[in-house]
Amino acid sequence: MRVLITGGSGFIGSHLTEALLERGDEVLILDDLSTGSVENIRHLKHVPRLHYWIDSLMNRALLAELVDESDLVVHLAAAVGVRLIVESPVRTIETNITGTEVVLEAARKKKKKVFIASTSEVYGKSTDFPFREEGDLVLGATNKGRWSYAASKALDEFLALAYWKERKLPVVIGRFFNTIGPRQTGQYGMVVPNFVQQALEDQPITVFGSGKQSRCFCYVGDTVAAMLKLLDAPAAVGQVFNIGSTEEISIENLASLIRAKLNSSSPIRYIPYDQAYEDGFEDMPRRVPSTAKIEHCTGWRPTTSLDTTIDLIAQYFRQKQKTLAYGSTTEQYSTNQQLESTDAAA
Numbered sequence: 001m002r003v004l005i006t007g008g009s010g011f012i013g014s015h016l017t018e019a020l021l022e023r024g025d026e027v028l029i030l031d032d033l034s035t036g037s038v039e040n041i042r043h044l045k046h047v048p049r050l051h052y053w054i055d056s057l058m059n060r061a062l063l064a065e066l067v068d069e070s071d072l073v074v075h076l077a078a079a080v081g082v083r084l085i086v087e088s089p090v091r092t093i094e095t096n097i098t099g100t101e102v103v104l105e106a107a108r109k110k111k112k113k114v115f116i117a118s119t120s121e122v123y124g125k126s127t128d129f130p131f132r133e134e135g136d137l138v139l140g141a142t143n144k145g146r147w148s149y150a151a152s153k154a155l156d157e158f159l160a161l162a163y164w165k166e167r168k169l170p171v172v173i174g175r176f177f178n179t180i181g182p183r184q185t186g187q188y189g190m191v192v193p194n195f196v197q198q199a200l201e202d203q204p205i206t207v208f209g210s211g212k213q214s215r216c217f218c219y220v221g222d223t224v225a226a227m228l229k230l231l232d233a234p235a236a237v238g239q240v241f242n243i244g245s246t247e248e249i250s251i252e253n254l255a256s257l258i259r260a261k262l263n264s265s266s267p268i269r270y271i272p273y274d275q276a277y278e279d280g281f282e283d284m285p286r287r288v289p290s291t292a293k294i295e296h297c298t299g300w301r302p303t304t305s306l307d308t309t310i311d312l313i314a315q316y317f318r319q320k321q322k323t324l325a326y327g328s329t330t331e332q333y334s335t336n337q338q339l340e341s342t343d344a345a346a
Helices: 011-022 060-069 082-087 089-110 145-167 191-200 220-231 251-261 292-298 306-325 335-345
Strands: 002-006 026-031 050-054 072-075 113-119 171-176 205-208 214-216 239-243 248-250 268-271
Touching (some): 002 011, 011 026, 026 060, 060 089, 072 089, 072 220, 089 113, 113 145, 113 220, 145 171, 171 220, 191 205, 191 306, 220 239, 220 292, 239 292, 248 251, 251 268, 251 306
Parallel strands (some): 002 026, 002 072, 026 050, 072 113, 113 171, 171 239, 205 268
Antiparallel strands (some): 214 248
């Protein structure tokens, strides 16, 4: 099978690329490197079944050609991270909405199945826990930039489902809940890589807000496994699925856990939201998914604990520092090898 991944050199995209190549598929990547990195796929460049183009989705001629050559499309290209969303709302809205529109239109012409990556952000300020796919979405006011990302991704979902209902384009939508793992960057406000890096360097671990807000963190390998199962499930077409862990933890307890696991002397520092982002910034106190729907459809459930995932992330950063210390520009890193070594150590 030939799979086109938009945003394939990003965090999730690079892990999906790895998994597809391991099972024998051919992968075509289209990425403008706005938030991704060639470093994420450098260790795969020797695989002849991998092809990549550094270009924008707005190159519609190239996109049409790649869609034509593929059997299915995984659309991961998007503006990501709370900091980027707050600082660049125009980019967020245009990238998400226009990007999804051009992908769906290109796929429609050839009737190619499309996986659309959405987010738990679309649930907004809902308090109907755990979040279910058919539940109401409760967003904040339009003068709060915080909600532009959620609104843009919700519109992506509406558009994808409209293409399915009206134009019979097979689509599958996955709402990701805080996917974490090796290769994720803290550059745009991702909490776990930031905490791990700060703990490894014995720098203050910066908790935004009260720290009482809770999240569920899902290992990227589990997220990729869910995507593959959904892509292979005919019953998933035209449906929306939560993809995430149900292991809930508060952000301040997450900071304490990471500090303890890494034997760090880092103090935990609390920073008000208005200092971290902008005046009037709103956050959700909880974000917990129901995964009953995806489990019923595919049998998928996450299998990797938060403890193990933190170990893998820390190992990744340590290896990265070692590579930089030796002056190498090529990162030799395998998630599978890490998992095997972690299991052996356990």
